[in-house]
Amino acid sequence: MTKALVTGCAGFIGSHLTQRLLNDGVTVIGIDGFVDNYDVAAKLRNLAEIGNRPAFTFHSTMLQAQRWKDWLDGVDVVYHLAALPGVRNSWGKAFTDYVSHNILATQFLLEACAQLPKPPVVVVSSSSSVYGTMQGTFTNENAPLRPVSPYGMTKEAMEQICLVYVKAFGLPVTMLRYFTVYGPRQRPDMAFHLFFRKMLKGEAVSVFGDGQQSRDFTYVTDAVEANLLAAKHAAPGDIFNVGGDREIKLIDVLGIMGGLLNITPQIVYQTGPVGDSQRTCADITLAQTRLGYHPQVSLEDGLRQQLADIRSQGKGS
Known part of the structure; x- marks a missing residue:
């Protein structure tokens, strides 16, 4: 691979992936429309972290602009991370925006790639939200898709449109x-970021529900590695779970965070919002065996690094 297109390159995962590719000697075309679902200043900081590099060309525009001739010229791999994230904001009138950014923009990209004489490999970012609340043991890729939010539904639909292009055109997605x-x-509206900021200021942390909900947390550099491995080893139509080192309850994560700060977190419990999954837990066996994916960063080490990053930005006291 010599040239890659990264959509959503100024975002959380996208900026880390872009940096990794550049460090590996790959020429990168980056696109980001700076959707204002959270503070754009955070995305500008991410771009600053990438820096001005000769091998990096940045386009500040939406995918809906469809300037594919410029964006896809000579590209070997497309990493499609551009999307409108967030479960809780996807209800009501906002759903139209989620359809536009998560489904329609993806279809535009796939259609453009399918028209090329030699289509690039396309690695698309989806979400565990397609599963909804998981039951029983760890969830593998064959589990039923039962999203419990409009956001999760758009991610499921995005996957389906990808599979349509695989079947119709053999597109390597x-x-x-x-x-x-x-x-x-991490996005400033996400839980860990909010929790650390509150704790650093000596304020109480708001937890939706009883804190017993569990998650499988993935450190960002592990997510980046999964993208690179998928580009090399995946077959058209493959779908992989990308998870962390273990499932853990939210209340226990808060205990780890408090330990890093040498405090006992103050917690205010609030009614859980509609659309939040009670449990997500990844079976990553398929990614391990087919891609060679193995999470490298423990939750404790990852939280320590995230805390250091927040402190370096002066976001806490």
Whole structure:
């Protein structure tokens, strides 16, 4: 691989992936429309972290602009991370935006790739939200898709449109279902970022529900590695879970965070919002055997690095 296109390159995972590719000697075309679902200043900081590099060309525009001739020229791999994230904001009138950014923009990309004489490999970022609340043991990729939010539904529809293009055109598309990615540059509206900021200020942390909900947390550099492995080893139509080192209850995560700060977190419990899954837990056996994916960063180490990043930004006291 010599040239890659990264959509959503100024975002959380996208900026880390872009940096990794550049460090590996890959020429990168980056696109980001700076959707204002959270503070755009955070995305600008991410771009600053990438820096001005000769091998990096950045386009500040939406995928809906469809400037594919410029964006896809000579590209070997497309990493499609651009999307409108967030479960809780996907209800009501906002759903139209989720359809536009998560489904329609993906279809535009796939259609453009399918028209090329030699289509690039396309690695698409999906979400564990397609599963909804998981039952029983760890969930593998054959589990029923039962999203419990409009956001999760758009991610499921995005996967389906990808499979349609695989079947119709043989387009080399693979999908990665991330399980709650965290780490430096995490979106400021996400739980770990909010929790650390509150704790650093000596304020109480708001927890939706009883804190017994469990998650499988994935450190951002592990998510990046999964993208690179998928580009090399996945077959058209493959779907992989991308998870962390273990499932853990939210209340126990808060205990780890408090330990890093040498405090006992103050917790205020609130009614859980509609659309939140009670449990997500990844069976990553398929990614391990087919891609060679193995999470390298423990939750404790990952939280320590995220805390250091937040402190370096002066976001806490």
